[in-house]
Amino acid sequence: MANPISLPLQEKIPRKNTLQRALHLIILSLLFSLLIYRFRSLRNHGTTWFIALLCESWFTFTWVLVVNIKWGPVEFKTYPGRLSNRVHELPPVDLFVTTADAVLEPPIITVNTVLSLLALDYPANKLACYVSDDGGSPLTFYSLLESINFAKLWVPFCKKYNVKVRAPFQYFSDQEPLIFGGISSDFREEWKKLKNEYDKLQQKIEEATKHCHPYHLNDMFDDFSKIERGNHSSIVKILWENKDNFPEGLPHLVYVSREKRPKHAHHYKAGAMNVLTRVSGVMTNAPFMLNVDCDMYANNPQVVLHAMCLLLESNHKGEEYAFVQYPQFFYGCLPGDPFGNHLIVIQEYLMRGMAGIQGPLYGGTGCFHRRKVIYGESPVQPKNTRSNVNGKSIEMTLKSKFGYSAELVVSVANLLSGKNKKMLRPSDISSSVKAAIEVADCSYESNTDWGTNVGWVFGNRRHSHRTRDTQKGLAHSLSRTEPTCISRVSKKAFLVPASLFTIYNLYTLLEYLRCGLPVRAWWNNQRMARIISSTAWLFGVLSAVLKLLRLSETVFELTRKDQNNQDDDADIDPGRFTFDDSPIFVPGTALVLVHISALGWTLLRAVRNSGFTSRSGLGEIICSAWVVLSLLPFAKGLFRRGKYGIPYSTIFKSKILVGLFIYFCISVSRN
Numbered sequence: 001m002a003n004p005i006s007l008p009l010q011e012k013i014p015r016k017n018t019l020q021r022a023l024h025l026i027i028l029s030l031l032f033s034l035l036i037y038r039f040r041s042l043r044n045h046g047t048t049w050f051i052a053l054l055c056e057s058w059f060t061f062t063w064v065l066v067v068n069i070k071w072g073p074v075e076f077k078t079y080p081g082r083l084s085n086r087v088h089e090l091p092p093v094d095l096f097v098t099t100a101d102a103v104l105e106p107p108i109i110t111v112n113t114v115l116s117l118l119a120l121d122y123p124a125n126k127l128a129c130y131v132s133d134d135g136g137s138p139l140t141f142y143s144l145l146e147s148i149n150f151a152k153l154w155v156p157f158c159k160k161y162n163v164k165v166r167a168p169f170q171y172f173s174d175q176e177p178l179i180f181g182g183i184s185s186d187f188r189e190e191w192k193k194l195k196n197e198y199d200k201l202q203q204k205i206e207e208a209t210k211h212c213h214p215y216h217l218n219d220m221f222d223d224f225s226k227i228e229r230g231n232h233s234s235i236v237k238i239l240w241e242n243k244d245n246f247p248e249g250l251p252h253l254v255y256v257s258r259e260k261r262p263k264h265a266h267h268y269k270a271g272a273m274n275v276l277t278r279v280s281g282v283m284t285n286a287p288f289m290l291n292v293d294c295d296m297y298a299n300n301p302q303v304v305l306h307a308m309c310l311l312l313e314s315n316h317k318g319e320e321y322a323f324v325q326y327p328q329f330f331y332g333c334l335p336g337d338p339f340g341n342h343l344i345v346i347q348e349y350l351m352r353g354m355a356g357i358q359g360p361l362y363g364g365t366g367c368f369h370r371r372k373v374i375y376g377e378s379p380v381q382p383k384n385t386r387s388n389v390n391g392k393s394i395e396m397t398l399k400s401k402f403g404y405s406a407e408l409v410v411s412v413a414n415l416l417s418g419k420n421k422k423m424l425r426p427s428d429i430s431s432s433v434k435a436a437i438e439v440a441d442c443s444y445e446s447n448t449d450w451g452t453n454v455g456w457v458f459g460n461r462r463h464s465h466r467t468r469d470t471q472k473g474l475a476h477s478l479s480r481t482e483p484t485c486i487s488r489v490s491k492k493a494f495l496v497p498a499s500l501f502t503i504y505n506l507y508t509l510l511e512y513l514r515c516g517l518p519v520r521a522w523w524n525n526q527r528m529a530r531i532i533s534s535t536a537w538l539f540g541v542l543s544a545v546l547k548l549l550r551l552s553e554t555v556f557e558l559t560r561k562d563q564n565n566q567d568d569d570a571d572i573d574p575g576r577f578t579f580d581d582s583p584i585f586v587p588g589t590a591l592v593l594v595h596i597s598a599l600g601w602t603l604l605r606a607v608r609n610s611g612f613t614s615r616s617g618l619g620e621i622i623c624s625a626w627v628v629l630s631l632l633p634f635a636k637g638l639f640r641r642g643k644y645g646i647p648y649s650t651i652f653k654s655k656i657l658v659g660l661f662i663y664f665c666i667s668v669s670r671n
């Protein structure tokens with residue numbers, strides 16, 4: 001029998017996708033013939049055409065990139081069972097949860113996230129959970145404090161019965177009979193008890209939210225008493241300490257609210273992540289860190305073990321994975337994905353495709369990071385390159401990079417030299433609270449490498465990710481509108497884009513069907529791709545330009561997390577689009593108006609000439625109709641009132657835009 005230790009913990013398996021690849025090749029050859037055709041036609045035209053061509057080549061290029069990324073998708077198969085006799089080798093992991101606003105992100109949601117992490121299948125004395133509260137909310141603090149007592153029952157219950165979903169709200173939303181089918185009376189009793197305890201916890205938090213409960217009179221809340229949002233000193237509080245270093249107990253739980261001052265940029269989530277990195281650095285200094293948003297939960301209790309299968313192994317060159325990221329799945333989804341935000345196909349094809357090349361983009365959440373990589377070291381760099389530098393200068397270098405905290409510098413040095421390889425972790429974290437408070441100060445990062453070469457980059461990665469997508473988005477919207485205004489092409493030339501269009505749609509449809517999704521979901525996503533490119537991405541480009549010109553700063557607007565009771569409308573249809581007078585709806589409205597008018601105009605001319613002439617252009621009609629279909633929610637919005645209708649002011653602005661556009665087209669065609 002093979003020694004289990006020698007068995008690999010993971011396998012990287014390329015996915016077979018012959019049909020996909022065939023379509024892929026056809027799409028690419030069509031794209032290139034289209035481009036060549038356009039190059040040929042350039043010879044006969046002036047500068048406007050040259051600019052159009054330049055744009056088209058660029059868009060084709062980005063399109064080719066996006067399609068090509070999907071060429072060689074891979075799957076990672078991990079064998080956590082093979083770790084079972086290597087438990088002593090398992091490294092500590094620090095778990096980060098970020099929350100920022102107790103109103104937009106109700107504490108019960110954060111509590112569920114935290115509970116699902118505390119109950120993970122991993123030695124509890126090797127986990128530490130840190131919650132960053134950018135809201136500095138006593139309510140969030142209170143809710144977490146209250147959840148400890150529940151966790152003391154919940155965690156053993158989950159482990160005893162091998163509960164799959166360890167976020168109680170989700171677990172208890174299942175039908176009782178379904179759970180109880182053929183199950184012991186012990187379990188039934190315990191289930192009822194836990195459900196009852198969870199209800200009590202929920203109620204306490206609710207009462208506190210409505211201020212029916214003077215919870216804050218307790219002296220644990222002193223730090224919060226005079227707190228002013230966005231203007232307070234840092235708070236670090238240990239909510240629970242696993243003092244006995246007990247693998248079956250509860251992991252450490254630490255509350256962190258970093259210092260905020262009106263004059264100091266706080267860099268939103270990236271800033272919070274850097275504080276968490278430092279605070280955990282001086283407290284537990286685990287070599288790996290998982291970060292999740294406050295509205296998430298682990299849907300598989302073995303996530304850490306699976307991640308370790310990848311992170312603990314290196315390849316024959318000694319290279320290691322920098323990070324391991326899990327795909328996100330969403331709960332509370334509307335059927336048919338009306339807003340195209342379930343991201344199932346993107347994660348299944350684009351992300352796996354990227355994983356096949358080098359690795360996916362960091363999506364901001366659900367990710368295990370190697371701490372030394374976050375500290376600026378490369379995962380492929382050989383270890384101990386700095387051993388010949390004398391001790392003093394190492395300290396000075398580290399201080400200039402990581403800031404003045406002596407405790408942090410020691411922890412960084414330990415980590416980078418691999419000294420904490422012993423996989424031990426201080427069980428007493430209360431002695432490091434003072435150091436933790438210090439590194440959570442808002443001025444701590446001044447004149448250091450935090451936010452540039454160390455930690456989460458400000459400005460930031462989220463941003464570059466967006467701009468990339470923007471280009472893809474524009475590629476679609478321009479190539480769609482192009483036929484109506486620029487080209488009236490011959491039948492033969494129309495064949496290429498027409499087949500490209502058909503095959504590309506088949507190709508994307510295939511992706512949806514293979515993921516087991518309905519055709520409706522495919523259509524909704526195609527539609528949303530057009531809508532997003534004419535709204536969010538377009539404005540994303542504008543804001544990036546404004547930022548480059550230093551005219552404005554990007555801001556992070558929190559998404560509201562509870563979907564219930566924000567609306568008391570009786571006839572509420574959650575799948576329908578709602579509008580307001582935001583300028584973001586102007587381009588979409590204008591596009592719809594242009595194409596409806598174009599179609600109307602063609603129809604009118606056809607009626608006048610009794611029949612369509614060759615000048616009507618079938619291609620143009622199809623393209624315009626496709627745009628209108630894609631933007632159907634806008635077209636409907638033109639005729640609806642209330643929140644489902646586009647406000648008159650928006651329609652008015654769009655009409656001005658359309659007027660300008662038509663004027664531009666006419667003057668171009670005259671020249």
Ligand SMILES: O=c1ccn([C@@H]2O[C@H](COP(=O)(O)OP(=O)(O)O[C@H]3O[C@H](CO)[C@@H](O)[C@H](O)[C@H]3O)[C@@H](O)[C@H]2O)c(=O)[nH]1
Nearest residue numbers: 098099100134268269272293294363364365462556558559
């Ligand atoms: O000043 C801030 C602002 C946000 N957050 C936290 O950041 C997370 C994400 O914020 P959210 O409003 O939920 O943004 P989304 O639009 O959902 O963010 C998506 O896109 C982000 C950027 O790519 C990723 O970081 C997120 O994980 C991903 O869910 C939440 O936990 C927030 O509490 C902070 O901690 N401080």
Ligand SMILES: [Mn+2]
Nearest residue numbers: 293294295559
């Ligand atoms: Mn979110």
